[in-house]
Each structure stands twice: as structure tokens, then as C-alpha cells.
Amino acid sequence: MSEQEKRVDQGGVDALYEESTHWHVNTGEETIHAKRMPGMWRNLKWLSSTVWIFFFLGPYLRWDDRQAILLDIPNEKFHILNITILPQDVWMLALVLLFFSILLAAVTSVAGRVYCGFFCFQTIWTDIYTLIEEKLEGGPAKRRKLEKAPWDLNKIRIKTIKHTLWLLIGALTGVTFAAWFTDAYDLWIGYFTFTAPTVAWTVLGLFTVGTYVLAGFMREQTCFWLCPYARIQGVMYDEETVLPTYDLNRGEPRGKLKKGQHVEGMGDCIECNQCVAVCPTGIDIREGQQEGCITCALCIDACDSVMDKINRPRGLIRYASYDEIQGKPTLPLRKRPRVLVYFTIMTLAVVGLVYGLTHLGAIELKVLHDRQPLFVQQSDGSIQNKYFIKLLNKTDADMKIRISATGPEQMVVVGADKTLVARKGRLNSYTLFVRVPSRLLESASTPIVFKVEQVDAEEITAEYTSMFMGPRR
Known part of the structure; x- marks a missing residue:
């Protein structure tokens, strides 16, 4: 009995797949x-x-x-x-990187x-x-x-x-x-x-x-x-991962063709070594899945061409899972939890990216309320708040803008009566003062909405809700 036959008898499929001592890794000497x-x-x-x-x-x-x-x-x-x-x-770039990293894991x-x-x-x-x-x-x-x-x-x-x-x-x-x-x-x-x-x-x-x-x-x-x-x-990888795989049950024991005919009891593998000859990393797929296999499937082409020549069915080397080779039932993707988790994360990343791109806008507005002090009482009895306007112009051109605000009655916005310039691709800062007669304030804090719009294109706008602070009532 040949050494190959002994290996098959003693361990069958599991022995050949786990026998890593037969792996050949070229360490650069050839x-x-x-x-x-x-x-x-x-x-x-x-x-x-x-x-x-x-x-x-x-x-x-x-x-x-x-x-x-x-x-x-x-x-x-x-x-x-x-x-x-x-x-x-x-953050959108982070979603793109997340999507492709999970895609690699899912496909693998x-x-x-x-x-x-x-x-x-x-x-x-x-x-x-x-x-x-x-x-x-x-x-x-x-x-x-x-x-x-x-x-x-x-x-x-x-x-x-x-x-x-x-x-x-x-x-x-x-x-x-x-x-x-x-x-x-x-x-x-x-x-x-x-x-x-x-x-x-x-x-x-x-x-x-x-x-x-x-x-x-x-x-x-x-x-x-x-x-x-x-x-x-x-x-x-797991037992359900589909990889270029050598069908041991069909191919073993290997043997050379004699006068164009198979020897009785021999498998379909005729030791032509064409699968090794075409492998870009030089491994032998017949020794089981190895680190050097990049799943390019070129060994499948080589083996199929040989099977055609000797009138044997294709698929001695084919894309198959470990469970399939062993004759076990294979699970559909919808029943594989890890794959479902991967695709869920990918879907969430895509949804977030689409949301970000569709809500990008030409300008981005933030308003910071000066907290020291929260308010100042003027000599005429009115209450004044100070605000820092942060406007990000995301376009490739400077734009003329107008700032307005809505809030308490008889509110006056100091500094909003002139046209301002928002420099392209920059975060622009402005300072505004808002005054409201003290008698018209009903509480210590009142909502106030700031609005920025482009002078030449009123459809480009941005709003931000802040608070107007006053004395406790």
C-alpha cells in the first residue's frame, strides 16, 4: 500500500486537510x-x-x-x-473605511x-x-x-x-x-x-x-x-466558506495514467501537477487549504482542462466548502449569523454615508452664546446677550451673506444690518448682540432662531436655535 493510501485509510479527509506538515511555503529561495x-x-x-x-x-x-x-x-x-x-x-470617510473593511471580512x-x-x-x-x-x-x-x-x-x-x-x-x-x-x-x-x-x-x-x-x-x-x-x-474562514478545494474523495488515491487508461481503484487525479504549475504562489492545492492560497481559482482552470482531455467530469478542483466536500448539508447565507452581522454593519454604514451626502449643504451654522456674563442689563432697561456666529462656507467661492434672527418681541439684533462676507472653504466668525426689553421677557430663557442666507441665492440658508438669557422671573 502506498503512503498516500495509508494516509487516506488512517485519517481520510480530516487527516489530509489538517496535515500542515505537507504545506510548502517558498521563503524566497526560488x-x-x-x-x-x-x-x-x-x-x-x-x-x-x-x-x-x-x-x-x-x-x-x-x-x-x-x-x-x-x-x-x-x-x-x-x-x-x-x-x-x-x-x-x-466622519463620512470613517464610514467609507468601515464599509470596505467589513466588506472584506464579509466576502472572505x-x-x-x-x-x-x-x-x-x-x-x-x-x-x-x-x-x-x-x-x-x-x-x-x-x-x-x-x-x-x-x-x-x-x-x-x-x-x-x-x-x-x-x-x-x-x-x-x-x-x-x-x-x-x-x-x-x-x-x-x-x-x-x-x-x-x-x-x-x-x-x-x-x-x-x-x-x-x-x-x-x-x-x-x-x-x-x-x-x-x-x-x-x-x-x-469557517466550514461554510466556499474556497478552491481539491475533492479528496474523488481524486484519491492518485495515480499516473497508463496507456491513456485509469488503473482500477485509482482516483481521478493523475499527478499531472498542472494545478501547482499555474499557482502564482507555488502551493499544492491538493494538500488542503494553505496560507499561500489567494483563491485566484487558476488551479480550477488547469484541472478542468486536464479532466477534459482524459474524458473525466470537471470539478475535481472546484469552489466548494469544507462541509460540502464532506457531504454535509450547507447553510444558506441568511442562516449564517456572522455573515448577517457583517451585512448589517455594511448597510448601516451605507445609510449613514447617504444621509451625510444628502445633508451636506453649502453652509454650516453654529451659534455659541457668551457665558461670561450670560446677559447684561443696559441703561435703558433692556437685556443684552452676546453671540458668536460660526459659519462654515463649504463652497469654492466667497459668498455674501445676511444674518437675521427671530425670537422675543421687539428684539433688536445689533450687527445684522449689513452684508457680511463668508470666505470660501473656511470657518468664518462673527459677533452679534441681541437686545430685548426686560418687561417683555416672560422667563429666564427664551428660544431664539438665527438664520443665515446667501444674498445672491436665497435658497442657500442655514438655521440654528439658541437661547436668549435674562434675569429670573
């Missing part, structure tokens, strides 16, 4: 040259990577006379189309590291870098042969072209990242005329070198040793 094979998951992988086109094109979209999306950190403003978000609205608990396999910039950039490498140097065997070959003019030419393209992609990544924080067209002019600020050159250098090293050389080592998400993803 370069992974993954084979590229066509298939549904490879096509889906390329399709999902197109979401990063927006990263490169987004800074060049215009809205009126400025960049459509501009994260203007020096001036403490975020411009998104016609919406301007100031530091006072930073349902279908594993989908982000890592299909959307992560490290994965996609590495895929593009290795595609360039394959086009210039050939398939995995040719690349390994070229690595060992002595340096000659042909090798120098190929390596020079490859590394130049890698550096150009890294530089373009750096410029694009910087362009989200300043006007993209001005940034390009600054780079070409060598007048760009120091921070722009620093970003360009860091992203060029970082992309070149991480995607070109470290590759899967970044996922193993630098990415924190790779470390915490294991605790997000």
Missing part, C-alpha cells in the same frame, strides 16, 4: 514562474482587474473648471464632482480571499509584470533556462527591455497616485519642467521603486510576509 493557462477563471481575473483602469483615468476627468475627484489635502478639501467635503465631515467569510485573488493591486501588478516577462522571455521553462544562461547580447537586450517596462509601469503608478491629490495636468507639467514640489518627486520615487521591487521581484513573498490581510484571513 522564483515562482507560474504557467498561464486559458479558462473561465483566468478570463474573470483579467475582467476584474479592469476596475483599476479608474485608478489611472480618474484624475483626468474634469468637472466644470477643476478635477472631478481631487483629494486636496494641503487645502483640507475633498472634491467629488460638485460635492466638497471638509475636515468637519471626516463567504468566498475566501476573493480580493487577494481578483482585485488586489499587488496581485494584478504582479500578473502584468509576469505577463511582460513571459512575452519577452517565453514560458516557465524558457525563463528558468534564461536565468541560468550566461550573459550575452541577447540576454542583456531582453532583460533591459523587461526592466525598462517594469520601471515605466512603476513610474506611471507613482504619477497617477500623486495626481489624485493635485491637479493631474499641472502635475505632469511640473514633472516635465522639473518644477514639481518635493513631495511629488518623493511619491514618484517611492511608488516607482516600490512597484518595481514588490511586483517584479518579491511577488508572492509580499503576500506571505508583508501583507497583514494574508495573516488574518484564516480566522475569517
